[in-house]
Amino acid sequence: MDVTFFDREIETLPAERIRTLQEAKLAAVVASTYGINRFVTEKFDASGAEPGDLRTLDDLVGLPFTTKAELQAAQDEGPLSTNCTFPENAYTRIHQTSGTTGRPLRVFDTAQSWDWWGRCWGFVLAGAGLTAQDRLFVPFSFGPFIGFWAALGGAEKIRALMVSGGGRTSTQRLRLMADMEVTAMTCTPTYALRLAEVAREEAFDLSTIPMRITVHAGEPGANVPATKDRIEAAWGAKCYDHAGASEVGAHSFECQAQPGGTHAIESEFVIEVVDPLTGHQVSGGDDGELVITNLGRVGFPVFRYRTGDMVRVDSTPCPCGRTFTRFDGGVLGRADDMAVVRGVNVYPTAVEHLLRSHRAVGEFRVTITRHREMAEMLIEIECTDGADSKETIRAVGRTFETSLGLRPEVAMVPQGTLPRFELKAQRFKIV
Ligand SMILES: [Zn+2]
Secondary structure, eight states: OOOOOSSHHHHTOOHHHHHHHHHHHHHHHHHHHTTTSHHHHHHHHHHTOOGGGOOSGGGGGGSOOBOHHHHHHTTTTOSSOTTOOSOGGGEEEEEEOOOSSSSOOEEEEEHHHHHHHHHHHHHHHHHTTOOTTOEEEEOOOOSSBOTTHHHHHHHHHHTOEEEEOOSSOHHHHHHHHHHHTOOEEEEOHHHHHHHHHHHHHTTOOGGGSOOOEEEEOSSSOTTSHHHHHHHHHHHTSEEEEEEEETTTEEEEEOOTTOOSEEEEOTTTEEEEEEOTTTOOBOOTTSEEEEEEEESSOTTSOOSSEEEEEEEEEEOSOOTTOOOSOEEETSOOEEGGGOEEETTEEEOHHHHHHHHHTSTTEEEEEEEEEEETTEEEEEEEEEEOTTOOHHHHHHHHHHHHHHHHSOOOEEEEOOTTOSOOOSSSOOOEEEO
């Protein structure tokens, strides 16, 4: 395999040298923020931590976590945040979270930290095999959500040609992609499937687009094997997973070896995995919540940020040669989206995989209802063309019974009934 790297030397450093690099960067972030950044200083002081005590990564556990609620409170005096290290004139960008769950959180970048975002996306795009020969299509409306804005910085770093595809319909986007002969695309997995659906409806031949690589972020999906298969089949391209968050940065990516998970960009982030209830570190290989300290965003840093994303560390060597640690299966789901149905832990990604493994299932929606101590699952599905709806309902029911030991209620709805999404999908609801 011809593996492409963004920074081969950094990506293949032995673990102890990555650790030394992280410790040096961490000390630099602390020195540049403590006593200057009000949010950081108050957190250190309230916990009794002395910045000088933070010498190794092991010392990090002496610091308290940072939560989304704290960062939201830090913007109450607005429009800036007490987590802004510098005066306003140092900043060149304000973005905010997508707001799919609750109040949007604002984040702030200086020219230097925006360059760092681009560097992180450089690892993502080169990791998927993109080079200066590629034309990258970004079908994204360039609003305040940071989303794929940072992908542009990554495309610049690897010198790929970026084709922006905001402000137009899906049909217009398909035509633009064919006209520009784009070879790569970055969007949510949901939108990659939506574009393929529109192409089918309009008899647009996707093979007129010389797509070879798709990179997906914003939600799980490219890490769900059955969803990945669908995207690859529809586009005739290799599909790659990537995860990040407005609050922390673009932190992990799937490499060309596709070992069934993603690499964490350890030169730019310190990764911890904790029990979401107790906050204690889990043992290697156990599921836990991803906690991140970023090392390149001095203007808006986070120390031990609780991402709410569930991951499982895989420390076996990767065939691509990178030494960055891996998340087995990527981001498994949100800690608060994991539902317990009749005693079974159910991740939305597991449900999505089971549904998408049925060719007859098109769009779907899952509602989990709690009655006293009991939870019930309702699955609404749209059939694809020509599928037998009764047989599909029976087959889906059997899959859930065999794989999860559950008997959800499965209902068929007419094609086109369920909502379609262009960014993050909301197919799971717990009521
Ligand atoms: Zn790899």
